[in-house]
Amino acid sequence: xxxxxxxxxxxxxxxxxxxxxxxxxxxxxxxxxxxxxxxxxxxxxxxxxxxxxxxxxxxxxxxxxxxxxxxxxxxxxxxxxxxxxxxxxxxxxxxxxxxxxxxxxxxxxxxxxxxxxxxxxxxxxxxxxxxxxxxxxxxxxxxxxxxxxxxxxxxxxxxxxxxxxxxxxxxxxxxxxxxxxxxxxxxxxxxxxxxxxxxxxxxxxxxxxxxxxxxxxxxxxxxxxxxxxxxxxxxxxxxxxxxxxxxxxxxxxxxxxxxxxxxxxxxxxxxxxxxxxxxxxxxxxxxxxxxxxxxxxxxxxxxxxxxxxxxxxxxxxxxxxxxxxxxxxxxxxxxxxxxxxxxxxxxxxxxxxxxxxxxxxxxxxxxxxxxxxxxxxx
Amino acid sequence: xxxxxxxxxxxxxxxxxxxxxxxxxxxxxxxxxxxxxxxxxxxxxxxxxxxxxxxxxxxxxxxxxxxxxxxxxxxxxxxxxxxxxxxxxxxxxxxxxxxxxxxxxxxxxxxxxxxxxxxxxxxxxxxxxxxxxxxxxxxxxxxxxxxxxxxxxxxxxxxxxxxxxxxxxxxxxxxxxxxxxxxxxxxxxxxxxxxxxxxxxxxxxxxxxxxxxxxxxxxxxxxxxxxxxxxxxxxxxxxxxxxxxxxxxxxxxxxxxxxxxxxxxxxxxxxxxxxxxxxxxxxxxxxxxxxxxxxxxxxxxxxxxxxxxxxxxxxxxxxxxxxxxxxxxxxxxxxxxxxxxxxxxxxxxxx
Numbered sequence: 062x063x064x065x066x067x068x069x070x071x072x073x074x075x076x077x078x079x080x081x082x083x084x085x086x087x088x089x090x091x092x093x094x095x096x097x098x099x100x101x102x103x104x105x106x107x108x109x110x111x112x113x114x115x116x117x118x119x120x121x122x123x124x125x126x127x128x129x130x131x132x133x134x135x136x137x138x139x140x141x142x143x144x145x146x147x148x149x150x151x152x153x154x155x156x157x158x159x160x161x162x163x164x165x166x167x168x169x170x171x172x173x174x175x176x177x178x179x180x181x182x183x184x185x186x187x188x189x190x191x192x193x194x195x196x197x198x199x200x201x202x203x204x205x206x207x208x209x210x211x212x213x214x215x216x217x218x219x220x221x222x223x224x225x226x227x228x229x230x231x232x233x234x235x236x237x238x239x240x241x242x243x244x245x246x247x248x249x250x251x252x253x254x255x256x257x258x259x260x261x262x263x264x265x266x267x268x269x270x271x272x273x274x275x276x277x278x279x280x281x282x283x284x285x286x287x288x289x290x291x292x293x294x295x296x297x298x299x300x301x302x303x304x305x306x307x308x309x310x311x312x313x314x315x316x317x318x319x320x321x322x323x324x325x326x327x328x329x330x331x332x333x334x335x336x337x338x339x340x341x342x343x344x345x346x347x348x349x350x351x352x353x354x355x356x357x358x359x360x361x362x363x364x365x366x367x368x369x370x371x372x373x374x375x376x377x378x379x380x381x382x383x384x385x386x387x388x389x390x391x392x393x394x395x396x397x398x399x400x401x402x403x404x405x406x407x408x409x410x411x412x413x414x415x416x417x418x419x420x421x422x423x424x425x426x427x428x429x430x431x432x433x434x435x436x437x438x439x
Numbered sequence: 440x441x442x443x444x445x446x447x448x449x450x451x452x453x454x455x456x457x458x459x460x461x462x463x464x465x466x467x468x469x470x471x472x473x474x475x476x477x478x479x480x481x482x483x484x485x486x487x488x489x490x491x492x493x494x495x496x497x498x499x500x501x502x503x504x505x506x507x508x509x510x511x512x513x514x515x516x517x518x519x520x521x522x523x524x525x526x527x528x529x530x531x532x533x534x535x536x537x538x539x540x541x542x543x544x545x546x547x548x549x550x551x552x553x554x555x556x557x558x559x560x561x562x563x564x565x566x567x568x569x570x571x572x573x574x575x576x577x578x579x580x581x582x583x584x585x586x587x588x589x590x591x592x593x594x595x596x597x598x599x600x601x602x603x604x605x606x607x608x609x610x611x612x613x614x615x616x617x618x619x620x621x622x623x624x625x626x627x628x629x630x631x632x633x634x635x636x637x638x639x640x641x642x643x644x645x646x647x648x649x650x651x652x653x654x655x656x657x658x659x660x661x662x663x664x665x666x667x668x669x670x671x672x673x674x675x676x677x678x679x680x681x682x683x684x685x686x687x688x689x690x691x692x693x694x695x696x697x698x699x700x701x702x703x704x705x706x707x708x709x710x711x712x713x714x715x716x717x718x719x720x721x722x723x724x725x726x727x728x729x730x731x732x733x734x735x736x737x738x739x740x741x742x743x744x745x746x747x748x749x750x751x752x753x754x755x756x757x758x759x760x761x762x763x764x765x766x767x768x769x770x771x772x773x774x775x776x777x778x779x780x781x782x783x784x785x786x787x788x789x790x
Contacts, residue, residue: 271727338719348643413596
């Protein structure tokens with residue numbers, strides 16, 4: 062099945078071999094009193110120029126920790142291994158000053174909560190100008206003028222006056238747009254957006270997504286879009302990486318993931334979404350159980366306890382990401398070939414009970430809720 | 440006002456008497472100054488002239504963005520906060536202004552499920568105790584109380600054997616089930632669900648939604664389902680009321696609302712929700728609403744949506760706009776088969 066859709070204007074996906082950002086076998090561990098939390102367990106991806114890579118997964122799947130590790134923003138207690146290369150240069154292990162050359166200039170980040178990424182005691186205009194002057198030789202006046210220009214670009218009405226406002230005088234959507242303006246200020250090559258619209262109402266989300274698209278067009282940057290909203294990814298991403306228990310379990314083009322998922326978890330996620338476009342009363346097919354604790358993860362596939370396809374081998378060997386029908390579409394499942402042409406309702410049951418994983422689950426969730434690294438870092 | 444007739448006109452027939460009726464409900468909160476006297480310097484118009492009916496066995500979705508007054512509406516309906524004016528009837532009996540003691544008797548019939556399953560369960564009580572608490576308060580625990588609690592846990596899809604564990608030992612979805620079991624303990628007729636699944640991950644949320652549907656079919660419960668997520672509301676509701684800045688702007692059966700949305704806000708809301716289907720999602724035309732929700736302390740005159748309304752800004756003449764500025768649009772049927780509060784209501788296909 063080939064699917065055509067209107068390509069986002071700046072995207073040049075496909076064969077261009079040179080990758081901007083290469084993440085290779087990234088591991089992040091957090092030592093805690095209960096044991097080592099293995100938050101990220103081997104993430105690899107290549108971001109090509111101009112493309113949008115969507116990273117989806119549920120809370121605790123390690124998607125935020127992955128991008129914080131890429132930016133070098135994790136606390137010192139975190140143990141990070143692997144490699145993050147920007148245009149061939151290693152970023153992991155760089156000193157703070159070394160990292161500063163990458164941050165902003167080449168790779169910039171937009172966080173979920175705009176209130177905590179803006180400084181409450183400086184005006185919006187000052188903060189954008191500061192970002193400019195930190196990375197470029199620029200007079201104060203020029204930086205201020207450019208700040209107003211940036212605010213106009215991201216769609217803040219009356220930008221000249223608004224630049225004099227403090228963050229608390231902005232609404233949530235406008236703050237997030239101001240953060241986007243800071244993110245694009247130094248013309249980065251990569252923008253990492255971590256749940257950029259999660260804290261916002263849907264009508265405001267639509268506005269902010271538009272601003273993000275403008276930012277990408279203006280800078281030509283590639284983007285890593287981290288979100289739990291499969292609807293947002295469907296509209297924005299060129300390729301999608303699905304994470305589960307700290308590992309990518311499926312990577313493919315957006316149509317691979319949505320129309321031909323080859324990992325039961327992806328299929329289950331799609332089946333558990335209530336959809337606006339469903340004509341008749343469709344029944345939802347939840348995934349029984351809950352994600353595993355990342356402390357003392359047992360061997361085998363981490364999704365096996367919740368998976369309707371699970372066999373004996375799934376409890377013993379953790380599957381690698383292997384190519385499926387198309388080479389760019391990889392899935393980590395021993396039985397991915399069995400998912401060809403399968404709908405969520407063929408595999409998962411319409412159930413309302415939640416007792417499958419409860420027996421061995423409850424003690425695990427206890428420790429997780431205390432020491433879940435992602436929750437603590439946000 | 441003729442609101443009642445219009446609203447009953449929007450009902451599917453054969454549902455009998457409403458179990459819960461809300462008429463012209465108003466809730467204002469005072470805004471006080473910071474001086475010594477803390478004089479009142481303004482009023483938050485949280486809920487304004489809201490009327491609706493809830494019928495036995497149906498789900499009415501109350502949807503809107505943050506600050507639109509949907510949660511306040513649910514609190515006032517339960518008399519947890521006194522209404523500024525307006526009436527709430529439970530099975531024909533007025534309950535607004537009832538005394539604490541009389542209200543307590545009514546609480547058996549109407550129960551609330553909260554949004555945050557981490558905050559709404561007492562961490563020091565084992566689950567059995569949590570679920571038994573309403574039974575004890577209302578003197579219904581007695582001889583076979585323990586068996587009743589076990590039955591309730593089974594009803595919401597949990598193992599009764601886990602009843603002596605504490606809330607922290609359960610995942611978010613399981614905790615929300617415990618909250619539902621507690622709400623069901625007194626066999627209420629109405630459940631008011633305030634964002635019951637918005638704190639949960641999608642794969643877990645689906646199970647809780649299925650549970651709610653199943654409970655409704657089995658126990659013939661009525662749900663007032665308050666949420667901001669239109670996809671979830673569409674999935675579970677029979678009828679949907681869309682709120683904006685304290686007012687209901689459109690109310691219709693689920694099918695009508697999505698097939699023929701008449702109010703510009705409803706249209707914008709539906710069109711803003713991303714669909715998890717790349718081809719459909721990229722082919723859609725967005726109706727983009729500018730700006731943010733105005734402050735409820737000083738809501739716009741006339742139609743409260745006019746400051747953000749794409750129709751007001753782009754399509755209406757100055758003379759037509761004048762009407763939006765001066766006259767509050769009533770929630771009546773304007774030829775689309777269901778009530779909407781827009782002077783220039785017109786169906787637009789947005790899906």
